Amino acid sequence: MTTTSTAGTRRASRSRLSRVESRQALGFMSPALVGLALFTIVPVGLSIVMSLFHWPAFGERSFAGLGNYVALFTQNPDFWPALRNSAVFALLYVPLNLVVALSLALALGPRIRGRGAFRVLFFIPVVTPIVANALVWKMLLQPQGLFNGISVSVFGVELPNFLADENWAMVMVVVMSVWQGMGYNMLIFSAALEQLPAPVVEAARIDGAQGWRMLRSVVLPLLSPSIFFATVMTVITALQVFAQPQLLTGGGPGNSTLPLVQFIYNQGFKFQDLGLAAAAAWVLFVLIIGLTAFQFGAQKRWVHYEH
Amino acid sequence: MRMRTPLLAGTAVLATLGLAACSSGSGSGGSDDGTIVWDMWSGSQSDTDALNETLEIVKKENPDVDVRLQTAPWNDYFTKLTTNMSSGNLACITSMNGQRLSTYADAFEPLTDADLETAGLSKDDFAPGALDIMTYDGKLLGVPYDVATMLVYYNKDLIEAAGAPEPAIGWSFDDFEATAKGATTDANAGFAVGLGEFQWMALPIAQSGKQPVDESGALALTDPDFVAASQWYSGLVTDQKVALPAASASDTGWGENQYSGGNAAMAVDGTWNAVTYLGNDAGFEAGMVDLPTGENGATSLVLGSGYGIAKGCEDKEAALKVLGSLVGKDAQDAMATSGRSYPARAESQPLYFESLDESVRDDVKAAFDAAFADVEGQRSTKNWDQVNTALQPNLVSVYNGQAEMADVLDQTQQQFGQ
């Protein structure tokens, strides 16, 4: 590394260095770039093209321009409900998931015995195949299932037919999804808690903070970067939910739990209208980008980076 | 910014290439090296073994043709079919379920009389009404390999224990209600309603004598007789309380599971499950009868599955010969004797009953004969799949008492009727 004092030489060597670094970067990036081009850009491009066509699975294709998009917003009776359902699901799921994950991470402090085993237990639903999870929850929730059985025999109260009830179906889908997915965020928060800077925590304690005060004024702000990350990722996965509603309720009753991705799947694979499916997928994409950008913009207000 | 321009340009080029490559529409037809591919659904190893036995028969009858079997599980078969259709990858011989034919009709090559001759088949080979299964819009799109219709299955043990009248062939709807009411106890229901298309529609069709699609091929969900019969049907749950509401819209097999689990005394299901119910896991004695006879006579639909030739199949003649073997006498006899399905070929049908246990043989034969006596082909519309996808989740609300059957039928008619 040159240490000559003339600014010119330093500038020259810096620009040479940056060219060299650019080439090196290209080298490092090449596998990712090749993969991106072949396996992401091309299918993505194709699907954008498909969304601009009337594209039945078999038969004549005709250019539709924005026709598919217009049809989605004005004619299709399931599109707006699907959009609403995905939004409602995300609104219910994300806060519940984060609160449960954070609470459990906080509760699993270092003085809890067997916290490693507890952590594994809370994480197991994440790694279990969704098919099995959905089946078990269906069995638990049905009127002939465990919950209603206990409720009737112990309390004498007949629980509603959860998954067939228009008001309860979405709630139960959210509950099952939280059970299934919160382990991931819990692990992130556990890691973050272990990394809290000791000096700050000590200082706060010396000042007399404890319990709730400690949580609200010290711990949460210090955790905010990881909460931010978890929120962004959880919102993205919530808007893309598919398997849980499809397996638990089939989108019903009516279309009260039909998420947008299931709408896309139905349009493409059941009704053979690939163009409309692609158009709906791109609407979802725009929605996700918009929300993520909004969150990134808003982070200045509440996320607290150390440096 | 500078790095992105080549990236964007590359995308545009690739996308146009892709479009050009795909704009041809139809495709190769799955016989690129002279092999005829036969696409069929299969679940367990035993299913696949049975199909391989059929394949052996086909190969023996056509030594000069190379035939290959390709399978997928039942539920996934149609997902993959859509992908194959849209990428020009259809197998020359594609199996198709009669009820879904309307959705995939575009992919099949209509069969003429000359085609049937090449295949070594004649229309008379098949049981009456069988060819209707694979007919859509007046065109024959394939040949059937099995025929089926709906029956009422009942649990002899539960009915006897409750002292309810046992169903008998040729019974009426009043008899049905009597049995259902009599068999309903605290522990189990007398009947289990269905969510699947035919499991629930069979009784309203039988009672009203009307199909939800009229003779001109138009959707007729709001026909007053059909609506009344459907209301009676859902009333079994909400008013008469002889059946339980379904637990979830994704429980497509609700009624059948309740029956085979011993929770309900009766359920409607197809003849394809006769052997399964006879040998049920729960260990109860199963009985079967035809659907109750309504005021307009006995109306029942003939259902089933068959094989068709995909459009764009290169070696159509070889494919036709394979098709002929697949539903030829030997293959159909083999299928019948194994008890897997009730064959479409008329001469093979008696063999099916011979595969059954002697003690049940006569009862089953009597039920089948009565059920098949007066069948008509199923009429469907182009968007029939969508109609049912829309109906099923709404049925759950109806059974749960949160929606009215008449409203649901009305809405669906408005949405999908022309």
Added chain:
Amino acid sequence: MSTDRTDVLTAPPLTAAPAPEGGGARPRAGSGTGRFRLVLAHVGVVLAAALFALPLVYAFFSALKPNNEIFSMPPRLVGSEVRWSNFADVFAYGPFATYIGNSFFVAVAGTLVVLAVSTTAGYAFGRLRWKGRDVVFVLFLVTLMVPQEVLVVPMFIVMQWFGWVDSYQSLIFPFAFTAFGTFLMRQFFRGIPFELDEAARVDGAGPFRTFWRIILPLATSAVAVLAVFTFMAFWNSYLWPLITVVDYQAHGTLPIGLATFSGQNGTRWDLQMAASIISMVPTTIIVIALQKHLVKGIATAGLGGR
């Protein structure tokens, strides 16, 4: 990372008197509020764990029931007989040993590809400086947000162009280039002090040697995290293998194998539950074994703190 760091919430406030021991202050044993909070935490955790475990226990016992009793009324935990044979019957029903083997092979190979691609790309984004770096990174991230369901048909067409339909390559490569791994490694690499690079350059090491010898060994925790999550994603992937696999006997994987239990004539729920339990064993073992690394890795990957 010290595991005996004082429990942040349950420790009582320090009085003006200095802490008796050195290092982190510990609450004195027997101090009222601290102990009460600890007990509360214990109780809460055990309760939550019991609620959480309930469906898993139910799943396990359902796998031991005969098929018709899965939906029996009233519901019972244990059926009329305990059928351990269900687990063996799973293997007789279909080529499940093949499915497990294929899933393993695809998951391991796919994980290796993802690790190679993500570490190199993450290094380029995280430690090298070049024009347009951040813009391209955002482009990468954006690709994360396209739902897979709409990409499968175009991707299948791409597979046809390559002649990769129904092959191991089609199971490993197409969705191995998602930006998640690159994102994770970039976050981690950004946290390593740049002085190390400088020192390496002074010693005459080129960028690849710097990467391979110095930076990557520091990243083992993050790499472990990425490996686990990637393995899980491949192991549980359903829609894409469904589309691209034609010959189940040759290339079938476990999730699509689970679907074979549903047939035209009904579903073998008992075997499906047993197969699901078998399916979750490898991933659970990996999680148990790497649990400490996972937490450490997530923390040091810069996702946990700052």
